[in-house]
Amino acid sequence: MESMKDSVMAMINDLAAQVKQNGKVAAPEPVKPAKDGIACQRCGNTGWVAITRDDGTVAMAHCPDCFERRQVAHRLRTSGISPKDYERYTLVSFDESRSETAKKMKDMAENWLKGHTPGGTGFGLFGRSGMGKTHICIAVCQELTRRFGEPHFYFSYRAEIPSLVKASRSYSDDYDAAMRKWKTCQNLYIDDLFKFSGRVESGKLVAIDRDELKVVFDLINARYLNHLTTIFSSEYSVGNLARIDEALGSRIYEMVNPYALRVDGQNQRLARLG
Incomplete structure (x- = not known):
């Protein structure tokens, strides 16, 4: 081949021959x-x-x-977000009229994008499931690529964390290789941070597996120190995360402040079921 x-x-050579023979390419x-x-x-x-x-x-x-x-399309395809979610989760398709919280979420996203600079402040939505956090965050990721030409990657916490924790318990080279992309990419969206992790009481996270916490801190600390833009969504507030690990919570706070919002209200997915 x-x-x-x-x-x-x-x-x-073929094009050169055409130019020489015809004076132009057909x-x-x-x-x-x-x-x-x-x-x-x-x-x-x-x-x-x-x-x-x-x-x-x-x-x-x-x-x-x-x-x-084509570069933008390639960056969207390689982000890790499914094409179907890209079609559904846009700023245009997000209905901010459904609640005051929804309007605040969309307004914050638009304001963040207006002031965005490479390596700038992150973005975070924290609170109840079904409020549209993932929708807004994916829409923001798309706009980073479309408006600014910046690549982004999607980190599904539930999908990625188990293999990273497993790698951290084995060979260091395997772990370093597995973490490299997440630690160094220009823009990273961490979706559902600590979803199905640790022990939860009265809706608050009260304990987390030590090895898992080490991996999460390693990832976020690397991005914090290198001033890499990180987007977060989580059912747990930054304050709740800080009570689990003060150093982790304070870093997340610094990374997203002032573009962080606690979202509460009626679960919109359940509301649509009537």
């Missing part, structure tokens, strides 16, 4: 949208176009009509 370099060179045939949903007539969905340099040579360059849009 020929290498990528050979393929690109063959493309360049218009491409109509193309169907690529897997990312973007159709570009100019480059035929390759993301590349031929350019003629001042010295008459032909080279390949990013397609100015679609390359940035």
